Amino acid sequence: MAIVQVAHPLLFLLSLFLYTQQTTSSVINPGSSLSPITNCTSWLSPSGFFAFGFYPEGDKYGIGIWLVGKPNKTVVWTANRNDPLVSAYATIKLTKDGKLVVQTDRGSQEASLVDSELSEPATSASMLDSGNFVLHGNNSTVIWESFDFPTDTILGGQNLSEGQELISSKSSLDHSSGRFRFSMQLDGNLVAYPVNSGNNRQDAYWASNTFTTETSLQLNLDSRGTLALQRAYGGGYEKILVNHSSYSSKEGSTVYRATLDDDGIFRLYIHWFLKGDFPSTSMSLRWSALQHQCEVKGFCGYNSYCRGSSNGTSCDCFHGFDFIDESNRFLGCRRSSNYEQHCGVEDGNITPNITALRGVEFGDHPHLILPLPIHECERSCREDCNCEVALHKKGSCFKMKLPIIYANATGDESFTVLVKELIPTKLMPGIEKYKLVLIVGVSLGSIAIFCSLIAAFSFLLYRYRVHKYTRLSIDSTLGPPREFTLQSFSYKELEEATNGFTEKIRKGSFWAVYKGIMSDGSKRVAVKRLERATPRGEKEFQAEMAATGHSHHKNIVQLLGFSMESSRKLLVFEYMENGSLADLLFDVERRPPWSERVRIALEVARGILYLHEECELQIIHCDITTQNILMDGSQTAKISNFGLAKLLMPNQTGTATEIRGTRGYVAPELQRSAMVSTKADIYSYGVLLLEIVCCRSNMVVDVSSADEVLLCSWVYNCYITGELPKLVKDEQVNMKSIERMVQIGLLCVQDDLEIRPLIKDVILMMEGITDVPRLPCPTPSSYLS
Ligand SMILES: *[C@@H]1O[C@H](CO)[C@@H](O)[C@H](O)[C@H]1NC(C)=O
Ligand SMILES: *[C@@H]1O[C@H](CO)[C@@H](O)[C@H](O)[C@H]1NC(C)=O
Ligand SMILES: *[C@@H]1O[C@H](CO)[C@@H](O)[C@H](O)[C@H]1NC(C)=O
Ligand SMILES: *[C@@H]1O[C@H](CO)[C@@H](O)[C@H](O)[C@H]1NC(C)=O
Ligand SMILES: *[C@@H]1O[C@H](CO)[C@@H](O)[C@H](O)[C@H]1NC(C)=O
Ligand SMILES: *[C@@H]1O[C@H](CO)[C@@H](O)[C@H](O)[C@H]1NC(C)=O
Ligand SMILES: *[C@@H]1O[C@H](CO)[C@@H](O)[C@H](O)[C@H]1NC(C)=O
Ligand SMILES: *[C@@H]1O[C@H](CO)[C@@H](O)[C@H](O)[C@H]1NC(C)=O
Ligand SMILES: *[C@@H]1O[C@H](CO)[C@@H](O)[C@H](O)[C@H]1NC(C)=O
Numbered sequence: 001m002a003i004v005q006v007a008h009p010l011l012f013l014l015s016l017f018l019y020t021q022q023t024t025s026s027v028i029n030p031g032s033s034l035s036p037i038t039n040c041t042s043w044l045s046p047s048g049f050f051a052f053g054f055y056p057e058g059d060k061y062g063i064g065i066w067l068v069g070k071p072n073k074t075v076v077w078t079a080n081r082n083d084p085l086v087s088a089y090a091t092i093k094l095t096k097d098g099k100l101v102v103q104t105d106r107g108s109q110e111a112s113l114v115d116s117e118l119s120e121p122a123t124s125a126s127m128l129d130s131g132n133f134v135l136h137g138n139n140s141t142v143i144w145e146s147f148d149f150p151t152d153t154i155l156g157g158q159n160l161s162e163g164q165e166l167i168s169s170k171s172s173l174d175h176s177s178g179r180f181r182f183s184m185q186l187d188g189n190l191v192a193y194p195v196n197s198g199n200n201r202q203d204a205y206w207a208s209n210t211f212t213t214e215t216s217l218q219l220n221l222d223s224r225g226t227l228a229l230q231r232a233y234g235g236g237y238e239k240i241l242v243n244h245s246s247y248s249s250k251e252g253s254t255v256y257r258a259t260l261d262d263d264g265i266f267r268l269y270i271h272w273f274l275k276g277d278f279p280s281t282s283m284s285l286r287w288s289a290l291q292h293q294c295e296v297k298g299f300c301g302y303n304s305y306c307r308g309s310s311n312g313t314s315c316d317c318f319h320g321f322d323f324i325d326e327s328n329r330f331l332g333c334r335r336s337s338n339y340e341q342h343c344g345v346e347d348g349n350i351t352p353n354i355t356a357l358r359g360v361e362f363g364d365h366p367h368l369i370l371p372l373p374i375h376e377c378e379r380s381c382r383e384d385c386n387c388e389v390a391l392h393k394k395g396s397c398f399k400m401k402l403p404i405i406y407a408n409a410t411g412d413e414s415f416t417v418l419v420k421e422l423i424p425t426k427l428m429p430g431i432e433k434y435k436l437v438l439i440v441g442v443s444l445g446s447i448a449i450f451c452s453l454i455a456a457f458s459f460l461l462y463r464y465r466v467h468k469y470t471r472l473s474i475d476s477t478l479g480p481p482r483e484f485t486l487q488s489f490s491y492k493e494l495e496e497a498t499n500g501f502t503e504k505i506r507k508g509s510f511w512a513v514y515k516g517i518m519s520d521g522s523k524r525v526a527v528k529r530l531e532r533a534t535p536r537g538e539k540e541f542q543a544e545m546a547a548t549g550h551s552h553h554k555n556i557v558q559l560l561g562f563s564m565e566s567s568r569k570l571l572v573f574e575y576m577e578n579g580s581l582a583d584l585l586f587d588v589e590r591r592p593p594w595s596e597r598v599r600i601a602l603e604v605a606r607g608i609l610y611l612h613e614e615c616e617l618q619i620i621h622c623d624i625t626t627q628n629i630l631m632d633g634s635q636t637a638k639i640s641n642f643g644l645a646k647l648l649m650p651n652q653t654g655t656a657t658e659i660r661g662t663r664g665y666v667a668p669e670l671q672r673s674a675m676v677s678t679k680a681d682i683y684s685y686g687v688l689l690l691e692i693v694c695c696r697s698n699m700v701v702d703v704s705s706a707d708e709v710l711l712c713s714w715v716y717n718c719y720i721t722g723e724l725p726k727l728v729k730d731e732q733v734n735m736k737s738i739e740r741m742v743q744i745g746l747l748c749v750q751d752d753l754e755i756r757p758l759i760k761d762v763i764l765m766m767e768g769i770t771d772v773p774r775l776p777c778p779t780p781s782s783y784l785s
Contacts, residue, residue, distance in 0.1 A: 050127060077151055082177055159220050166259075217231060222244070242268055265293065267288045355418070359410060361417070392418060488562060489572060494516065498515065527571070576630035577631075601741070620647075626688060690742070743772040
């Protein structure tokens with residue numbers, strides 16, 4: 001237990017008056033102490049590369065381990081890093097009763113320097129050449145080591161084990177906890193996050209994308225400079241981040257150091273202790289996890305965005321925001337004005353003003369995604385009291401609340417941030433108050449109203465379904481996971497998917513549907529393309545998108561994605577193998593048997609029930625026809641084509657509309673007034689039901705007798721005269737069952753809205769749970785529409 005005295009006297013000017021020298025010892029015995037103002041400020045490792053003790057930070061001292069070297073020393077570990085720095089009168093002692101303590105000032109209480117309770121008293125301590133400071137127990141076993149408690153650095157030979165994390169320092173001069181962390185997760189993934197975030201995928205900015213198989217993983221830096229994810233038991237590498245190679249082009253000893261730097265980037269450095277010139281060192285960067293500081297999420301604070309240039313990286317506030325602290329721009333920005341927009345409260349004194357900033361994007365979760373062109377996005381945000389900022393990218397409008405997190409100037413002009421600022425109305429040029437109210441009133445329209453409702457709804461949905469982060473795939477794009485958003489496609493992708501729009505499967509007045517296959521070959525899709533970019537076509541596109549984008553029901557055709565590039569607008573739906581219900585019913589060869597038809601009628605009713613009563617917003621389809629019911633591979637009926645759909649607010653019973661829809665299915669009241677309610681769908685459903693019963697269209701001209709031309713009146717006559725078997729021709733069907741269906745169908749096509757049942761009653765009647773009420777006497781128009 002020889003004490004090796006001062007191998008290399010290093011002179012540090014610690015104060016104006018005192019030079020001190022350091023002691024190199026392989027073993028530190030109880031009773032030893034250190035003090036910044038004596039000639040013993042640190043304990044050196046045998047090689048003299050590492051030291052444990054006091055290092056100056058400003059006019060105070062930190063306690064830790066550093067790489068000795070000239071001109072700079074590099075702190076690699078800090079004890080009690082978030083405690084205040086200590087004064088020049090502090091002392092560190094390894095006490096006779098085996099504790100490592102610090103007395104921070106003259107006469108102050110002694111505090112432990114090790115976080116954990118020691119299992120037994122320390123009998124000695126050592127500063128090892130690896131940079132590990134250890135305490136030994138009675139039997140020279142290691143009872144505590146600094147390698148087990150990394151701060152922001154791991155050194156050659158050190159592991160970052162499962163569950164451990166590195167936390168960056170505030171700056172190169174302040175080693176207290178900073179803004180980023182680097183976590184060796186229990187799932188085997190090594191991930192970097194801003195420090196104040198959960199382990200969520202959307203907060204991660206770097207990941208190793210490894211995962212635990214049979215054994216847990218750890219990050220290991222070996223003494224030859226290989227940085228790798230290693231299996232903790234059984235050995236072997238899972239993933240090599242930096243390969244060891246002959247890198248010692250300089251003479252001398254090398255030390256490797258991997259640090260989560262204060263800018264959030266994890267880097268591997270090499271230090272050389274030059275031969276014959278100790279302690280002068282040189283250092284170089286060996287590897288860096290990321291190249292640009294703007295890739296680090298949270299590099300700039302809330303409401304500011306990161307911009308990288310040849311001059312370095314800077315953080316800037318969005319329009320209408322000021323730095324919280326001008327001298328520390330990383331802290332982010334806050335609104336310059338105190339105006340607030342309250343939902344549901346009209347405040348004529350303030351007006352939203354939207355400022356666009358191109359080439360900036362951010363990675364937050366939106367509360368609503370809408371496929372809108374930029375000016376529509378701007379308008380939609382302006383009018384939506386829940387929207388404080390919007391991101392427009394590739395034809396999609398992402399509306400969000402403040403704060404803006406993780407904003408980044410990418411220079412990609414297809415991204416635009418729209419920031420809403422509330423300014424006193426009098427500052428708004430050219431728009432007087434009444435005009436404004438008029439504009440808002442007129443332009444809002446039904447779409448804007450339901451947009452904000454969907455907004456609230458989808459926000460809740462999102463809140464409800466946010467999942468904990470497990471693995472990050474490095475190529476994951478901004479935005480929330482696919483399961484609750486629509487996928488955005490490029491026109492080209494869909495052109496390829498449909499083989500150049502060759503196979504047309506359906507056609508409407510403004511659109512056509514093409515058969516396609518996903519590029520990965522995973523599934524068939526139906527691509528609906530707006531063929532003529534008329535205002536009405538656009539409106540139908542929006543309506544369809546809004547209604548189907550938020551409907552999830554097994555009897556509603558599912559929207560999978562969309563593409564919007566200027567006037568090219570496409571929707572991608574699940575592919576329905578068996579075509580429309582019309583194809584099925586009106587083809588003598590394919591006509592399904594009675595029991596199947598009853599099932600299909602019930603499925604359509606369930607789909608309508610979802611739209612009318614189970615969906616957060618009430619949706620009126622307005623175009624229920626056999627053409628718009630599609631059959632999938634297992635003959636499940638699904639409602640499609642929501643181009644005419646209307647969304648109602650919770651307390652709204654009807655909405656104004658133009659008369660559209662398909663001849664023969666349009667409810668008579670729509671021809672008198674322009675108010676549409678769910679009862680219009682009931683009417684159409686009634687017609688559809690009678691078609692399902694009879695397997696014929698509601699209007700055919702090539703029939704033998706003139707009174708068969710209109711389905712409803714023919715069915716009614718047959719019902720009155722007891723000639724129901726005529727309806728199903730020679731099919732063998734239980735007459736009771738037919739009678740029930742016919743009664744329900746006729747009830748649905750009543751002229752009087754009050755008599756038409758609700759869809760839930762229709763289902764109860766069809767299932768035989770409730771009786772079908774008596775049919776009233778017909779009014780002439782009922783069966784003549
Ligand atoms: C400095 O070290 C010498 C021995 O190297 C010792 O005699 C002296 O007392 C020390 N001075 C102080 C102030 O501790
Ligand atoms: C030493 O530190 C100064 C200031 O922090 C820095 O400019 C210089 O590059 C450093 N030198 C080395 C060799 O790291
Ligand atoms: C250390 O071990 C010796 C025997 O090896 C024993 O006498 C002594 O009490 C032990 N000390 C402590 C603190 O456990
Ligand atoms: C010290 O360690 C040796 C071998 O590990 C063991 O045989 C002995 O019992 C230990 N002694 C004490 C006092 O712990
Ligand atoms: C790091 O992990 C390796 C492999 O599990 C192990 O051999 C080595 O002793 C560990 N190093 C430290 C300092 O614990
Ligand atoms: C490191 O790279 C060299 C060639 O560059 C290769 O031969 C060697 O196998 C690699 N080492 C490991 C551990 O993958
Ligand atoms: C930020 O922008 C840079 C280019 O300036 C890009 O490389 C980086 O991936 C972006 N980071 C994020 C989080 O979007
Ligand atoms: C770099 O800084 C100089 C001086 O501060 C300034 O004039 C110049 O515009 C900056 N360049 C960039 C790309 O920011
Ligand atoms: C309103 O926004 C425009 C940019 O869209 C901006 O030029 C103007 O200064 C803003 N008005 C006020 C009063 O901030």
